[in-house]
Amino acid sequence: MSISSQKSFPVTWDQFHRDSRALAWRLTGLGNFDAVVAIARGGLVPAAIVARELNIRTVETVAVKSYDHQNQGGIKVLKEVSGPLLELARNGGKVLIVDDLVDTGNTARVVRDMLPGAHFATVYAKPKGREMVDTFITEVSQDTWIFFPWDLDVAYVAPISGGTD
Numbered sequence: 703m704s705i706s707s708q709k710s711f712p713v714t715w716d717q718f719h720r721d722s723r724a725l726a727w728r729l730t731g732l733g734n735f736d737a738v739v740a741i742a743r744g745g746l747v748p749a750a751i752v753a754r755e756l757n758i759r760t761v762e763t764v765a766v767k768s769y770d771h772q773n774q775g776g777i778k779v780l781k782e783v784s785g786p787l788l789e790l791a792r793n794g795g796k797v798l799i800v801d802d803l804v805d806t807g808n809t810a811r812v813v814r815d816m817l818p819g820a821h822f823a824t825v826y827a828k829p830k831g832r833e834m835v836d837t838f839i840t841e842v843s844q845d846t847w848i849f850f851p852w853d854l855d856v857a858y859v860a861p862i863s864g865g866t867d
């Protein structure tokens with residue numbers, strides 16, 4: 703997805719908390735997870751909320767960068783999953799991967815390859831990447847850009863009529 707996205711889907715902190723909790727509820731049917739892996743940076747916030755709700759105390763990170771502002775570049779893995787976490791997964795530990803959203807699915811594909819048996823969950827999903835995710839809460843169209851609360855500020859907006867008063 704690029705800057706040509708036509709629709710915008712701004713998400714408030716309240717809504718994000720609610721949607722992340724809904725994700726946690728949906729995951730409760732899957733039994734206990736031994737660890738959560740957050741895909742930094744966007745996955746850090748939902749991973750913290752899900753870990754709190756599901757009482758998962760082992761929280762790991764993998765850092766993947768795919769976008770500069772709204773422009774997709776090549777995928778860069780900036781920090782790999784730690785050795786002990788890979789060991790846990792190899793020994794049959796139940797691992798949950800959390801990200802804020804899946805768009806093209808490229809990030810999800812790279813992280814799934816690192817942890818093939820893990821459950822992959824996101825709060826939001828776009829159609830192109832949906833098949834890469836095991837559990838998500840809300841789907842938005844491919845031409846929508848989701849604006850997360852940590853990227854937003856309260857600002858003046860012109861009236862719909864276009865006037866200034």
Ligand SMILES: O=P(O)(O)OC[C@H]1O[C@H](OP(=O)(O)OP(=O)(O)O)[C@H](O)[C@@H]1O
Nearest residue numbers: 743744767768769804805806807808809
């Ligand atoms: O499905 P994809 O097309 O790969 O896009 C989804 C990924 O893009 C965003 O991360 P980004 O690379 O912008 O880094 P960030 O999490 O640090 O914001 C988002 O947080 C997902 O991780």
Ligand SMILES: [Mg+2]
Nearest residue numbers: 742743744745
């Ligand atoms: Mg990300």
